[in-house]
Amino acid sequence: MATFVHLTSTAHAPRIRRAGIRAESRGRDGARGVYCFPVLRSYTLTHQWLRELARHGTRGGLIAVHLRVDDAEPVAVGRYSRPPERVTAAEAVGRIGALADPRGWEVFVPRAVTAREVHRIRSAPQVSGWRYLPDAHGRVPCTCAGCVAGGGYGSRRLRERRPHELDGPPPPPRVLLARVEAAGAPGDPAALREALHWFGMRRSGPLPSLARLAGHPDPGVREDLVWAVGRWRNPGVAALLDGLAEDPCAGVREAVEAVRD
Structure with a gap:
């Protein structure tokens, strides 16, 4: 046996x-x-x-x-x-x-x-074994969303100490709004899309300050706006998505359908 x-x-x-x-x-x-x-x-x-x-x-x-x-x-x-x-x-x-x-x-x-x-x-006293993976002790930890589970012990401090370039934690809203304003009007698409990426990691945000981006000439900015605010519970999100659902760009319309599923 x-x-x-x-x-x-x-x-x-x-x-x-x-x-x-x-x-x-x-x-x-x-x-x-x-x-x-x-x-x-x-x-x-x-x-x-x-x-x-x-x-x-x-x-x-x-x-x-x-x-x-x-x-x-x-x-x-x-x-x-x-x-x-x-x-x-x-x-x-x-x-x-x-x-x-x-x-x-x-x-x-x-x-x-x-x-x-x-x-x-x-x-079974929990004093034996490894955590994360064998030989993890001494390695620089990865702070991407796939490696660091939200709510885990010490995860917030780890992500604040070693922020990931894509997975955060996101900068404060006031910092992101300053970047949006600094991008100008209508605004540099690359700078706006980066700011929207970080806004998309938040549960809510300053919707009135971002709503103007629904008329941005770059369709990539409009699509990222949908992904950023589509899950927010703020008043006005539904009306903003209603307008973007009629966008001439197919990618923007598909994004609206996806966040509403």
Whole structure:
């Protein structure tokens, strides 16, 4: 029997003892199943995913669920950043155990795990493992919207300390309005589109000061205006979009349809 460990929220312990582990996760091919990792001699490597999973929030901390499956059970094995391979459970244990650095590897069992296959459940202190990715400590963090999740611990301070050139955080509205005014009339398209890019990251903004851009001769400015203010809840947004819905440029009209979907 191949032995694996599955890390999950403490709140799930009673249900797991009673009915096993649900097939709630999705594999690369869309199949539902359970992610786990072989039980190795090294406690740190066996529980390497602890800190990364804890970063996404848990109910009452994490527990380690040890489970046993048949050696011939078909599973998927691979590193998180690569397509997995279909092997047996015994082959997955042997392959990961033979690696010089098995950090970031995982095993996917494409089905639910029954209560009879659960060997034991114990607490798992969240002091082992890596965060973000193996060897992330010491690297300059990326602050793009894809790497830094909004609302995460320290994310606001990180983005303020190392602002991303495209994903912000956006400058204050008064700074952006000054850039719009400095662009002139009708205004330099490049400067206006950059300001509108940042306005689009805000939940609301100074709509009356931007409404004049609906008549800008550059269609790119008008389209970016739609993307910037289309999700705002300010009074007057609907009327502005009504006017732009009749714009002679197809790209502007399509943008209006997209923000209203």
